[in-house]
Amino acid sequence: MEAVLHGLILAFGLILPLGVQNVFVFSQGAAQPSLLRALPAVLAAALCDTLLILLAVFGVSAVVLKFDGLRLALLLAGVLFLLYMGLSLWRAKPAAADGAEARPLAARRQILFALSVSLLNPHALLDTVGVIGTSALAYSGAAQLRFAAACVAVSWLWFAGLAAAGSALRRLRGADRVMTLFNKASALFIWGTAAYLLTGLIREASRRMGG
Numbered sequence: 001m002e003a004v005l006h007g008l009i010l011a012f013g014l015i016l017p018l019g020v021q022n023v024f025v026f027s028q029g030a031a032q033p034s035l036l037r038a039l040p041a042v043l044a045a046a047l048c049d050t051l052l053i054l055l056a057v058f059g060v061s062a063v064v065l066k067f068d069g070l071r072l073a074l075l076l077a078g079v080l081f082l083l084y085m086g087l088s089l090w091r092a093k094p095a096a097a098d099g100a101e102a103r104p105l106a107a108r109r110q111i112l113f114a115l116s117v118s119l120l121n122p123h124a125l126l127d128t129v130g131v132i133g134t135s136a137l138a139y140s141g142a143a144q145l146r147f148a149a150a151c152v153a154v155s156w157l158w159f160a161g162l163a164a165a166g167s168a169l170r171r172l173r174g175a176d177r178v179m180t181l182f183n184k185a186s187a188l189f190i191w192g193t194a195a196y197l198l199t200g201l202i203r204e205a206s207r208r209m210g211g
Contacts, residue, residue, distance in 0.1 A: 029166025
């Protein structure tokens with residue numbers, strides 16, 4: 001039980017703060033005409049998290065991130081994608097109050113976006129490796145498997161809950177105005193994340209050139 005409780009608390013602490021994954025899954029729950037239609041985003045995000053958690057627990061991703069070139073390429077790809085996603089959210093139009101049809105993402109685009117915000121998100125990768133991967137070292141055998149399973153369970157339940165919350169918001173009166181504000185705020189948050197990552201890249205490049 002110690003490993004399970006540790007995994008539950010740790011995973012919840014990592015996934016709770018507002019992040020690109022959370023914004024995307026919530027927005028799809030709100031944009032889709034039914035909760036079922038947001039299932040591709042939920043499944044893709046949860047499966048990506050499951051993959052990252054398993055890689056972190058069993059140490060594979062820690063080896064990959066030791067290569068500076070790969071890490072820098074990942075950061076640059078993450079910046080470019082965040083800029084694109086922020087622009088998409090800024091331009092997104094919720095369903096109009098008069099019943100005009102919304103334009104939610106198709107299943108394929110939901111999956112591609114979810115894969116990108118999960119696997120091209122340097123913070124998610126580093127948090128998973130640095131926190132979950134390091135914490136998993138305290139366990140071995142069955143206890144380590146229980147720890148990983150608890151982390152995975154939190155991820156699946158959290159993304160399903162986010163999509164459900166977004167779907168519930170869509171049914172409220174004035175939801176179109178709320179979603180417009182949410183999309184704008186999300187875009188600003190995502191652009192801020194991109195700027196932070198870009199600043200880190202520039203700082204690291206300057207240090208290398210100076211060295």
